[in-house]
Amino acid sequence: MIRLQIPSHADYIEIVRVCLYGIASKLSFSYEDIEDMKVAVSEACTNAVLHGRTQDDGGSLIDVCFQPSEAGMTVIVKNEGEPFEHSESIADENTPPLQGIEISELPVGGLGIYLMEALMDEVTVQSTDSGTEVIMTKYISQ
């Protein structure tokens, strides 16, 4: 298991991607799978930064945990603070959220969770009073 802890700030999300790339490229993931994971894990971190405690509130940290295995990799992104609203989610894995809608009605937000679910094989979001944990797994395609 590899653990990374970053301040809850947008500037550090890139570090998570660099780290993820390093770990995933040691496994036999395809280039496309690594790109998918980069986006999905960034989405989880973006949510953590946007919904976690702010600097004024004493700041908070985001814990990222990478668990590589023979079958693939599980990434856990955990933060303290208000849980983010699932109800905002427009996630339905099989239907692109931006389709068949008038331009003026297009939703600007809510794409993050949709992308996580579309790009990873398994996604679980667990919210408690103290924070949110996103657990996602990508399997190595045979």
Added chain:
Amino acid sequence: MKQQHFQIEQTETNDSYILSLSGELDLSVVTQLRAALEPVMERTDRALVLNLRDLKYIDSTGIGIIVSVLKYRDGINASLSVQEIPPTIQRLFDLTGISGYLTEGTEQQT
């Protein structure tokens, strides 16, 4: 890592404003991109073009900005086209469905 840093290059032609984005577009550069878009997105005298040829990464924050510009331009009857979309980014555009709303102005403006 430094050479991947997000950059916006703005060029102006007789009929369009072209914003060429390079590097990684994520939450950390949202303010920078919004600031660059603000003065040009309300201009109806020229077409607004986003060139993504050198963009290495985008996620929902970047796609959200494109959606908001698209809506704004549609509201003022002005165009927005997105050019030279790299394959990895095109895939995310297709997944979210935003591709259906983008006009890919491919003709080179001089």
